[in-house]
Amino acid sequence: MEESKDITLLAIESSCDETSAAVVKNGREVLSNIIYSQIEQHKVYGGVVPEIASRKHIEKINQVIGEALTEAKRTLNEINAICVTYGPGLVGALLVGVGVAKGMSFALKKPFIGVHHIEGHICANYISNQELEPPFLCLVVSGGHTYLIMVNDYGEYKILGKTRDDAVGEAYDKVARSIGLGYPGGPLLDKLAKEGNENAVPFPKANVNGAPLDFSFSGLKTAVLNYLNECKMKGNPYDPADVAASFQKAAVDVLVEHTMSAAAQYNIKRAAMAGGVASNSKLRECMETAAKEQGVELFRPEPVLCTDNAAMIGCAGYYNYIRGVRHGLDLNAVPGLKLVTV
Numbered sequence: 001m002e003e004s005k006d007i008t009l010l011a012i013e014s015s016c017d018e019t020s021a022a023v024v025k026n027g028r029e030v031l032s033n034i035i036y037s038q039i040e041q042h043k044v045y046g047g048v049v050p051e052i053a054s055r056k057h058i059e060k061i062n063q064v065i066g067e068a069l070t071e072a073k074r075t076l077n078e079i080n081a082i083c084v085t086y087g088p089g090l091v092g093a094l095l096v097g098v099g100v101a102k103g104m105s106f107a108l109k110k111p112f113i114g115v116h117h118i119e120g121h122i123c124a125n126y127i128s129n130q131e132l133e134p135p136f137l138c139l140v141v142s143g144g145h146t147y148l149i150m151v152n153d154y155g156e157y158k159i160l161g162k163t164r165d166d167a168v169g170e171a172y173d174k175v176a177r178s179i180g181l182g183y184p185g186g187p188l189l190d191k192l193a194k195e196g197n198e199n200a201v202p203f204p205k206a207n208v209n210g211a212p213l214d215f216s217f218s219g220l221k222t223a224v225l226n227y228l229n230e231c232k233m234k235g236n237p238y239d240p241a242d243v244a245a246s247f248q249k250a251a252v253d254v255l256v257e258h259t260m261s262a263a264a265q266y267n268i269k270r271a272a273m274a275g276g277v278a279s280n281s282k283l284r285e286c287m288e289t290a291a292k293e294q295g296v297e298l299f300r301p302e303p304v305l306c307t308d309n310a311a312m313i314g315c316a317g318y319y320n321y322i323r324g325v326r327h328g329l330d331l332n333a334v335p336g337l338k339l340v341t342v
């Protein structure tokens with residue numbers, strides 16, 4: 001029997017509040033991507049409760065893996081290796097995926113590969129843009145991270161800028177909560193802002209002294225909270241849609257400006273976006289306009305691949321696999337895992 005040269009990976013993601021499993025062929029062909037979102041369980045608390053997240057992952061992970069294999073029409077024997085997110089993320093949540101992946105790797109005698117969550121987010125771009133190859137610049141914007149990264153090659157990253165305090169998704173969620181929106185606030189604020197005037201309140205666009213590509217969002221978040229408190233104390237009415245639009249303008253402007261300035265500085269003509277906030281409609285629109293003006297080709301993952309999912313982990317896992325990366329069964333979950341940079 002002729003051996004297939006195709007590499008098919010089973011990927012698992014459980015770093016936060018999505019339990020996900022995917023089957024990915026040759027890095028970019030997604031045969032299945034099952035995502036079980038726990039949002040309903042965490043909504044009542046206004047944020048992710050780590051203990052509940054871990055328990056839900058345990059409850060759902062086998063089912064999600066089974067569905068991923070069924071939808072992909074693959075048996076476990078047809079899988080070449082198992083890959084899993086091992087950090088950064090919530091330790092108890094990560095441990096569920098890592099434990100299951102290690103158990104499967106041991107039982108099936110298949111290679112095991114731990115994947116960095118941010119590398120997964122970046123790789124989502126390869127799935128949605130089949131022609132995309134490094135080098136390119138990538139703006140990573142999620143609930144826990146804000147980075148401007150130069151992707152020199154597969155697995156070769158250089159961090160050009162990062163947040164000094166809050167991640168932009170975190171700022172979105174906190175501001176959303178303060179104007180009475182539910183959890184997660186980012187997508188709700190995105191929707192509400194469409195009805196507001198973005199020039200209604202001049203919120204500050206924070207830059208970091210001496211580090212022009214770094215970000216800071218806690219000042220902006222505090223400015224919004226102060227504005228709301230002042231309105232309440234003075235008995236002045238305010239329009240939540242105007243506040244949402246004005247906050248969003250301040251946040252998005254900085255993200256776009258820094259990305260375009262890095263593209264000019266490093267003379268790179270390709271830029272990508274990744275992470276949950278990359279599905280934000282205003283950010284997508286403004287980035288597109290700015291990229292066009294500057295002659296930069298822009299790449300974006302489709303929205304379902306912006307938020308946490310296992311297909312992106314399967315893509316990152318593939319490029320690690322073909323570079324010979326293999327992990328031992330002593331690999332642990334690392335909540336503060338750093339991206340290996342050059």
Ligand code: KG4
Pocket residue numbers: 016141142143144145168169170172173184185186187190275276277279280281306307308
């Ligand atoms: O990448 P992700 O699923 O998880 C992390 O790795 O953090 O990102 C989740 C974050 C949340 O903060 C959520 O509010 C934000 O992404 N988000 C959005 C939108 N969709 C998700 N923020 C703004 N606009 C959106 N449309």
Ligand code: ZN
Pocket residue numbers: 117121142275276307308
């Ligand atoms: Zn994520």
